Amino acid sequence: MIDLRILRSDPERVRASQLARGEDPALVDALLAADARRREQETLFSELRNRQKQVSSRVGPLRGALKKADGADREQAQRELDQVMTQAQELASEVKSVEAARQDAEADADRLLAGLSNLVDPRAPVGGEQEFRIIETVGTPRDFAAEGFAPRDHVELGTALGAIDMERGAKVSGSRFYFLTGVGALLELALINHAVALATAHGLLPVIPPSLVRPAAMEGTGFLGQAAENVYRVELDDLYLVGTAEVPLAAYHSDEILDAATLPRRYVGWSPCYRREAGSYGKDTSGIFRVHWFDKVEMFSYVAPEDAEAEHEQLLRYEREMQDSLEIPYRIIDVASGDLGASAARKFDIEAWVPSQGRYREVTSASNCTEFQSRRLGIRMRDAQGIRPLATLNGTLVAVTRTIVALLENHQQADGSVAVPVALRPYLGGRARLEPL
RNA sequence: GGAGGCGUCGCCUAGUCCGGUCUAUGGCGCCCGCCUGCUAAGCGGGUUUGGGGCUACAACCCCAUCGAGGGUUCAAAUCCCUCCGCCUCCGCCA
Incomplete structure (x- = not known):
């Protein structure tokens, strides 16, 4: 596969290479779009996952606090735990769907990238x-x-x-x-x-x-x-x-x-x-x-x-x-x-x-x-x-x-x-x- | 082909039974610094890889990564399934 940085900064060079090979230059634009989508999804996912981890990590300590607490404190602790659990469950299902989207975007980009041939050396004679x-x-x-x-x-x-x-x-x-x-x-x-x-x-x-x-x-x-x-x-x-x-x-x-x-x-x-x-x-x-x-x-x-x-x-x-x-x-x-x-x-x-x-x-x-x-x-x-x-x-x-x-x-x-x-x-x-x- | 054991960040290794305090322990090696006639020792710090954010391709932050891929769960090195590899024994065989 080629260097994606070249594709991003100089797509014309990649198109020219594809043309010289007699291959499809449109692949370049499809790949650029897929790459952008992949990065977008990646950002989305990692931010969401970060939040999920933060919420989830509160469960353990809250459980511990609940065990020790009694009376009114106990009720308060239980409410807090329930609240966190609900939030965590919601985040979990959200993460699941965002992750699926991310994986799709990644697979698309990978597939397109794998189909792109190497950049032709400009000194190679062009033609069949x-x-x-x-x-x-x-x-x-x-x-x-x-x-x-x-x-x-x-x-x-x-x-x-x-x-x-x-x-x-x-x-x-x-x-x-x-x-x-x-x-x-x-x-x-x-x-x-x-x-x-x-x-x-x-x-x-x-x-x-x-x-x-x-x-x-x-x-x-x-x-x-x-x-x-x-x-x-x-x-x-x-x-x-x-x-x-x-x-x-x-x-x-x-x-x-x-x-x-x-x-x-x-x-x-x-x-x-x-x-x-x-x-x-x-x-x-x-x-x-x-x-x-x-x-x-x-x-x-x-x-x-x-x-x-x-x-x-x-x-x-x-x-x-x-x-x-x-x-x-x-x-x-x-x-x-x-x-x-x-x-x-x-x-x-x-x-x-x-x-x-x-x-x-x-x-x-x-x-x-x-x-x-x-x-x-x-x-x-x-x-x-x-x-x-x-x-x-x-x-x-x-x-x-x-x-x-x-x-x-x-x-x-x-x-x-x-x-x-x-x-x-x-x-x-x-x-x-x-x-x- | 059958039975069993094992796979942790260069190497070795703790953790896995009983999921959360694992931001994965410790040692070796390596890198930087201190100390020091020199070297060694000692002391302090750093040390997987990939991706993303922000950017100066710095610093910093985030995500993933405990053989690979799925699953369960709010949460997986840890539980379940499949696959791959290595080792031991049995069978077969050039």
Whole structure:
């Protein structure tokens, strides 16, 4: 959620952000009204409750006095007690109705606030998905025509290598599922080991988080808004399957106050990722590019808000280091405002070259969520300025399936074998080439 | 899955049976001050978090907060219900 003080003092800024996202600017005015109502009710309630407490606290002493009194005093005391009791009972029922009104107002304001996306960073290019800005292009796609053969796609290569089994994936689990076998399975382990080694070398703390989480974790990270249709829910146990380790890593410190001296905190989590891919029928239907489940190594940082921007650049540098080591051509884009998701203020994606498609496709994503998630999850920091929300950021180090797609296709040879980038060889028993079966 | 115990303001802890004197006790830690060659000790004060009022985003005042949410009552840490978490035992199990 955003800072209500910004909403009150500069609603135009929030409206502009909503418009840039292609979301409803009218939400701002509804929220402003709800916020005013909530404060009004709050004041009313606390004043009334104060009076009730004062009256109520006289009952005990009056009872005591009544016991000791006798004769005329006793009658007087009884009258006084009756009077106080009547007043207290009236106040109690009044408090009850005012409290109900207050709770309604609060729920309204909370609901509207929860539906408001993060403020877009003004530097993010404005527009829909296609309005991204290319920040940098690294490496040059191979000229397969010059090499004298047409590139095979990852399904063909993976099948020949005995690395990917789509048919049995579909048989066992349905469409968009797969088995990684033989060198495919080894490749996943190599990628994960390589990524985690890279991250720990930079001081990130490795974490293996739970991939089933409670509603609060999913809600707090902002995935139950527009993205809700892509989330798997285990209804019987009221749990959600995470679509990324970002979710448990963000909720890890929920409802905690972190000492500023312990910041930045950087984690690298390895988890399976589950995505329903609702509304993507017909998109990337073949192979393991778009699947319902894959494994991913994700970085996650908790930093002071003023350090968020620098951290965002830092995470992107780590991602680049990983990409560079895989020797695959890629480009970096500044994601358009309409494609940020509810939580991110700004997002940099790395898109790897996919030869069979002749275009760049997303393989990683680094998001600066500023204080949006920490406000929702109750994560704060304590420093000389006091207690305040901190910023959270996340970035993909390696999304296994898409990386395998890029690896196989970019490093394929005319004979159907695939060259192994130097950096991965130590994790594949020194192997320099994967051969068809 | 069954039975029992427990959850108090950073940590430990009093209070819960028998509702009001709880503005939640005490210790440790921490912060400020005094004292003091220095340090330690000692002494005094402060120390949950969120919201609201008033404002200079100060001080001050009010409300909520004793795992969470409901309920009973004039009044709930205290009584009742539901849920969550931890511990012990039994059963089952990778």
